[in-house]
Amino acid sequence: MDICEAVSSIRNKNKINIHGYLMVKDKKRNNSYYWYCKKRDQLRCNGRATTMFTKNQYHLVKFTDHNHAADASQVKVVKSLNLLKEQAQQTNDQLVQVIQSVLAGSS
Numbered sequence: 001m002d003i004c005e006a007v008s009s010i011r012n013k014n015k016i017n018i019h020g021y022l023m024v025k026d027k028k029r030n031n032s033y034y035w036y037c038k039k040r041d042q043l044r045c046n047g048r049a050t051t052m053f054t055k056n057q058y059h060l061v062k063f064t065d066h067n068h069a070a071d072a073s074q075v076k077v078v079k080s081l082n083l084l085k086e087q088a089q090q091t092n093d094q095l096v097q098v099i100q101s102v103l104a105g106s107s
């Protein structure tokens, strides 16, 4: 069984990389997660996947073919964006702390 890599940020776990295809979470039943192709609407793609979530990992159970090629660069882009968002979030938090400590010191 293949292990699939979630490509979402910590706060937004709704995308996964399955064989280089970016999939979006559709629904969840018990430990089963159902995914559809991110390009479903754009390309009328019927690519779907089912994974089991065990031991903190997504294991591929079922996979249907896409009508287009896998796009690993797209997965990379999403991962980079998520990383950026997380770093921006952390920077924001630090900024808030700095402001709060300055305000606390000035009162």
Ligand SMILES: [Zn+2]
Pocket (backbone or CB within 6 Å): 021, 037, 038, 039, 040, 045, 046, 047, 066, 067, 068
């Ligand atoms: Zn597809």
